[in-house]
Amino acid sequence: MNKKNIFLIGPLAVLWVSCKQPGKQAMVLPPTAVTLVAAERADAVYYDQYPGIVVALNSVELRSQVAGYLTGIYFKEGELVEKGKPLYEIDRRKYQSAYLQAQANLSSAQAGLIRSQKDADRYNQLLKQDAVAKQLVDNATATLASSQSQVESAKAGVVSAKTDLDYSLIKAPFTGRIGISQVKLGAQVSPGTTLLNTISSEDPIAVDFVVNENDVPRFSAMQNKPAIKADSTFMLTMSDGTAYKQPGKIVVVDRGIDNQSGTIKVRIQFPNTKRQLITGASVTLKVLNQASGSQVMIPYKAVTEQMGEFFVFVGQDTIANQVKVKVGPRVSDKIVILDGIKPGDKVVTEGLNRLRDKGKIMVGPPKQSAQGQQAPK
Incomplete structure (x- = not known):
């Protein structure tokens, strides 16, 4: 054997010997401590939300049909007036x-x-x-x-x-609330031009909102159903966040779609016996989602989002598999899963930030870190 060959074999022998030494084996990550919760099928009631405006079902501008001087005002501004009550009198x-x-x-x-x-x-x-x-x-x-x-x-x-x-004696055309008078006693009024006041009905009252043209069949079907007592299909949230307790019912879907916005107006009627809803107020209309009912639900915190897609970790024995899911609306602290997992699948709710797909897991609370403890001498 020549000296050149001896020189080449020597480093390989040293490397082989070093790999065989104890304490130099590859590092194996310990299982991640996680909490598992089983997916379950439950009744999920959730709503689609739309911004809406409160409108009066009847609203009329009061104008004189004859000319003359105003000789009488027989109401208090802002009060509720009954149908047929005299409001204004023109010199008769x-x-x-x-x-x-x-x-x-x-x-x-x-x-x-x-x-x-x-x-x-x-x-x-x-x-x-x-x-x-x-x-x-x-x-x-x-x-x-x-x-x-x-x-x-x-x-x-x-x-x-x-x-x-x-x-010459102007009366309330219907029961409603009258506004602030636009004229005073002695004023000269002209037929058809002089605005005297505005009166609006209050009970029942309506909420107008707009929907996308793709939703027209959904609301048209609701309108074409036989008239029944109002149920929980339409609910309101007031501008201050409080829920309006009276349910509504659909009155009309507008005659046509706005060709600029691609939307159509829908009107929902609500009882307003306590006069809580005021014309012109902004509200949030909640419409019962058609998918409400028995659905697979899991804790909301079990879902992670990546690039607009949603995933959960499903525990199988000692392995956690990352599964892509199609999510529905959130209901309280849970979320509806439309596709991807089935009832009984156990999803990870704690320890998600330390998991990778097909990572090893152990059920239980995470181990306390020893960081900060003094090393033994």
Whole structure:
């Protein structure tokens, strides 16, 4: 053997000897202490949330139909007024006079009709006896027709005058809350242009919200169902976060989709006996999700997210396998799992940050770290 070969073999022998020495073996990680919780099937009730605006089912701007000076205001601003209650009065004197004049004209026309009827009857009787010219009979018949027309015209005058007289006293068209008056006593009002006030109904009341056009079939189906008592399908959360206890029912889905936003308006009706809902208030409408019911659920903290995908660790004997899942909504401290695991699968809820796919596990609390303890001498 030459010296060159001896030189090459020497380092290999040293390396082989060093690998065989005790205490130089590869490091093996200990099992991770974890807590396992079994997935279970339970009733999951959850809602889709939409921003909404409270609106009155009936809201009317009060405007005068006749001209004149305002002579009376018969309500307290902001109060609840009953249907038919007088609210405003416009100077009625000329309208009262016009009504009386129209009634007098009607009485005069009716008297003329009676006279014309008698003349026509008399001339027709004489004509049968050939005691009067036919022309006189024709004249009497024409006068009778004219008198009948005058009566009809006078009746229309009475109706018109009575309408103007009624319009001079403005009444509540329905039961609702009236706002702040826009005019004061003595103000001149013009027909159809002068805004007097606004009155809105309060009970029941509605909430308007918009949904994506893809949801139109869902809400249309709800609308087409037979009318039933309101249930928990539609619930409200007030602007201060408190829950509104009265459930609602769908009233209408709007006639068409907005071609710019791709949304459609839906209206839900709610009872409002305690007047908690105020027109114009912002609320959150909760609509019962169609998938509510029996679902697989696990603790929310068992789910981890990576690049927009969701995973859980499922314990099998002493190994934890990372499983991709499809999640549903969160319900309290749990979350609905739509796909990926089944009831009875045990998911890891504690020790997730120390786990890797197919890592070894042991069930139990994590071991206390010895860091900070003084090493024995």
